[in-house]
Amino acid sequence: NVSSTITxxxxxxxxxxxxxxxxxxxxxxxxxxxxxxxxxxxxxxxSTAVLAAGTEGYGVQATTTxxxxxxxxxxxxxxxxxxxxxxxxxxxxxxxxxxTSAATSREIMTTYKAAVSSTTSMGNYSDTITYSCLSN
Numbered sequence: 001n002v003s004s005t006i007t008x009x010x011x012x013x014x015x016x017x018x019x020x021x022x023x024x025x026x027x028x029x030x031x032x033x034x035x036x037x038x039x040x041x042x043x044x045x046x047s048t049a050v051l052a053a054g055t056e057g058y059g060v061q062a063t064t065t066x067x068x069x070x071x072x073x074x075x076x077x078x079x080x081x082x083x084x085x086x087x088x089x090x091x092x093x094x095x096x097x098x099x100t101s102a103a104t105s106r107e108i109m110t111t112y113k114a115a116v117s118s119t120t121s122m123g124n125y126s127d128t129i130t131y132s133c134l135s136n
Contacts, residue, residue: 002110006073006103010135013071013099016108018060020089021128027089029058029114029125036121038114041088051084051115058114059086062096064107071101073108086113093132
């Protein structure tokens with residue numbers, strides 16, 4: 001899980017972005033030893049998926065808090081999920097949350113979830129996630 005605090009002075013607000021390194025040219029959890037990818041969020045690279053035991057998948061959920069002041073930080077619908085539904089990551093930069101006015105000390109929390117199947121190869125799986133924040 002990752003927690004980030006955002007402050008933007010721009011009257012137009014700011015956007016918080018997420019980008020996945022994945023592996024083999026696709027987003028997901030990468031096992032470099034065997035060149036295996038657990039696709040994000042599912043084998044079809046849909047924008048969202050419901051993770052279930054026995055089916056490979058990997059993705060993110062995001063929420064914000066009401067702490068801070070100024071503009072509201074809204075989560076993109078792709079990542080505004082609950083339960084076992086996750087938003088898929090991409091190897092291009094996507095907005096995970098944004099505001100439309102100046103905001104001070106607004107917090108966004110991202111939760112990573114993964115599911116595997118009985119045929120998922122054992123080993124170490126990893127991913128590199130890049131976050132960035134820019135004024136609108």
